[in-house]
Amino acid sequence: MTIEATPASTSVSPTTRQVWTRARGILLAVTVLLIGAVVIAVVRSDAHNGRLDPRSADPYGSRAVTALLADRGVSTRVVTTLDEARTAAGPDTTLLIAVPDQLTNRQQRLVQQAMQHSGGRMILIAPASSVGALAPGISADPAISFDSTLDPDCGLPAARRAGTADTGGVRYVADAARAETCYPSDGLPTLVRLPAVSGSGDTVVLGSPDILYNNRLDKEGNASLALQLLGSRSHVVWYLPSLSDPSATDSGHKSFFDLLPTGWLWGTLQLFIAAAVAALWRARRLGPLVPEKLPVAIRASEAVEGRARLYRKANARDRAADALRSATRARLAPLVGIPLTQAHAPEALLPALSAHLHGHGPSLHSLLFGPPPGDDAALIALADQLDALESEVRRP
Secondary structure, eight states, X not given: OOOOOOOOOOTTSOOHHHHHHHHHHHHHHHHHHHHHHHHHHHHHTTTTTTTTOTTOOSTTOOHHHHHHHHHTTOEEEEEOSHHHHHHTOSTTEEEEESOGGGSOHHHHHHHHHHHHTTOOEEEEESOSTTHHHHSXXXXXXXXXXXXXXXXXXXXXXXXXXXXXXXXXXXXXXXXXXXXXXXXXXXXXXXXXEEEOSSSSOEEEEESOSGGGSTTTTTSTTHHHHHHHHHTTSSEEEEEOOOTTOGGGOOOTTOOHHHHSOHHHXXXXXXXXXXXXXXXXXXXXXXXXXXXXXXXXXXXXXXXHHHHHHHHHHTTOHHHHHHHHHHHHHHHHHHHTTOOGGGTTOHHHHHHHHHHHHTSOHHHHHHHHHOOOOSSHHHHHHHHHHHHHHHHHHHOO
């Protein structure tokens, strides 16, 4: 007997409508994520472009204050590497570090050592984690000031002449007895001047960059305070830390998570939350299944088709093949004189079936007890071969 697979169509093949129904939720979610990413990128790249860059005329740039300094004979030079910043340190220079927290531990230590005995002034803009290394004796308070405009309430000449200014932001705790504190918010200062241990240099810690922004320079006493802090020396070196700086590669003492930007960590957390919500949404009913009588009679062909669709959705070709083979063996056993209890035992069914068909033992074993099919086409071929085998056995 020769059993051959014949091409056949199956009713379990998904239609275009079914494919769209299954995929539209995922497509909608991806579309929403893409739209949200574009909106966030547009919003964040608008007003904050060129933040604290003395060459930028955008609202959050600092070109206006450098123009006012130039009118008073104070030059401004932008540097992006640590070597340039350290080389420029001197008694006639004010070193402004725009983003101190972006400096590595090694960079913080080197720039502090360079300014310690230079006699110049170092201005730190809103440092938090880096303030202890760059200004020993000062630490940042975890709570941020909610008041942006504050009164000086101190004896520092520059602050007294400027009056109220937008210094509210990071608050500081000054442990050094020689430190001058100004613009307090709830008892903690937002501006601290720390004189050098030796020489005429000092370090100024400013809790907010607002007084340097183009769109805030003409508010309150911001312009006066900015010009006095930056104009005490004849040269201003504006240090914009860059990730491309070779000195920023001292990652030997940092873990992998320390090197990841904060946004990536929050994004990963959001993905985990989204995955958990999706799992709960798609979760199956818990507990044992409860049998229930159907309210209407369902034709056997519809039940078979529904079960086939479930197998296809779960990609369970192995279960489908087992069901086809098991049902075929159960129908063949009585035809060849084998009890139904031994229908699924190869040593009992195959010899009787081979004797009935006059051979074909190896092919029968592979057909009735073989491995699961590898794809849908092989599954369909298996069904055709089982049907052909049963027809051959039933033939008189």
